[in-house]
Amino acid sequence: MTQVNIDLIAENLITIHPLLFKSISRPLRHQSSITPGGMFVMGYLKHYGTLSMSDIGKCLSMAKPHITVIVDKLIEEGYVERQSDPADRRIVNILLTEKGLADFETIKQVVSENLKSKLLLLNEDELEILSLATEQVKGILISILSKE
Amino acid sequence: MTQVNIDLIAENLITIHPLLFKSISRPLRHQSSITPGGMFVMGYLKHYGTLSMSDIGKCLSMAKPHITVIVDKLIEEGYVERQSDPADRRIVNILLTEKGLADFETIKQVVSENLKSKLLLLNEDELEILSLATEQVKGILISILSKE
DNA sequence: ATGAATAGTTATACTTTTGTAACCATTACG
DNA sequence: CGTAATGGTTACAAAAGTATAACTATTCAT
Numbered sequence: 001m002t003q004v005n006i007d008l009i010a011e012n013l014i015t016i017h018p019l020l021f022k023s024i025s026r027p028l029r030h031q032s033s034i035t036p037g038g039m040f041v042m043g044y045l046k047h048y049g050t051l052s053m054s055d056i057g058k059c060l061s062m063a064k065p066h067i068t069v070i071v072d073k074l075i076e077e078g079y080v081e082r083q084s085d086p087a088d089r090r091i092v093n094i095l096l097t098e099k100g101l102a103d104f105e106t107i108k109q110v111v112s113e114n115l116k117s118k119l120l121l122l123n124e125d126e127l128e129i130l131s132l133a134t135e136q137v138k139g140i141l142i143s144i145l146s147k148e
Numbered sequence: 149m150t151q152v153n154i155d156l157i158a159e160n161l162i163t164i165h166p167l168l169f170k171s172i173s174r175p176l177r178h179q180s181s182i183t184p185g186g187m188f189v190m191g192y193l194k195h196y197g198t199l200s201m202s203d204i205g206k207c208l209s210m211a212k213p214h215i216t217v218i219v220d221k222l223i224e225e226g227y228v229e230r231q232s233d234p235a236d237r238r239i240v241n242i243l244l245t246e247k248g249l250a251d252f253e254t255i256k257q258v259v260s261e262n263l264k265s266k267l268l269l270l271n272e273d274e275l276e277i278l279s280l281a282t283e284q285v286k287g288i289l290i291s292i293l294s295k296e
Numbered sequence: 297a298t299g300a301a302t303a304g305t306t307a308t309a310c311t312t313t314t315g316t317a318a319c320c321a322t323t324a325c326g
Numbered sequence: 327c328g329t330a331a332t333g334g335t336t337a338c339a340a341a342a343g344t345a346t347a348a349c350t351a352t353t354c355a356t
Contacts, residue, residue: 137285
């Protein structure tokens with residue numbers, strides 16, 4: 001019975017994934033210069049404040065060389081900066097710049113516009129349900145999927 | 149106040165997106181021969197039964213040439229087939245083969261294993277909440293995001 | 297009937313993502 | 327100390343996704 005729930009949840013998440021891909025990653029490409037990968041990295045930096053290159057890789061299950069590429073591009077645009085860790089000089093910590101934080105919020109707003117234009121089709125009850133439901137999904141998924 | 153809800157929902161969805169990307173698209177690459185794009189297409193075919201090339205493009209907001217590439221690859225693997233529309237001979241309808249349907253379900257199961265191993269960390273109450281919440285998010289997002 | 301519009305493919309170029317191996321610097325451990 | 331392990335970068339190759347233009351075939355509309 002728990003098993004049934006888990007299968008159902010997995011199935012639901014697999015169905016939700018392409019809907020978000022279409023409604024978030026796609027508008028991102030059209031309305032900003034930032035790549036989905038860069039956006040993901042900035043989202044984690046916003047949440048955690050500072051992350052090492054390896055930490056970012058673990059968050060997104062991406063290989064370290066790919067993280068280097070993404071971070072290089074973000075630095076080029078002035079969105080993040082490298083800081084060497086005084087305690088362990090092998091480690092490079094990444095953090096958002098002020099510009100990065102500001103532009104991240106702006107880009108989120110722009111992408112939100114697409115979503116919001118669709119959400120306006122819903123009635124008050126549906127919005128209420130979706131508001132609570134997305135909050136719950138977000139909270140629980142973060143707790144089990146965000147690290148490692 | 150409705151405005152507040154909508155912004156919150158958009159923000160939540162933007163946060164959920166990379167979590168699903170990591171937990172679904174990534175394992176897909178490692179544990180199957182199918183690409184995320186191909187998986188998305190098969191998911192829509194499973195849901196709608198039959199779709200024209202243009203319909204698929206609208207579902208995923210992808211350009212038609214890209215759909216051609218994806219479908220060519222799916223045909224190569226025997227997962228889908230083309231059928232010319234008798235009513236309008238310009239239209240090419242795509243549908244899952246038996247093998248495509250079977251393998252799609254298998255791949256979903258495999259990808260689910262990753263998710264499920266994480267979901268097992270949750271207690272009964274959280275599973276109950278997540279089950280209902282994902283069901284609601286899925287239903288509402290399909291209603292407003294799937295077509296066009 | 298002819299021109300415009302639609303559906304799809306082909307071709308091409310480019311960006312992003314993915315994967316692997318080799319390499320340097322630093323730290324950890326015997 | 328010397329060797330292994332870790333963190334990160336570089337270099338390279340290949341796959342996937344993105345975008346646009348040109349083209350064929352078919353249908354639509356006047």
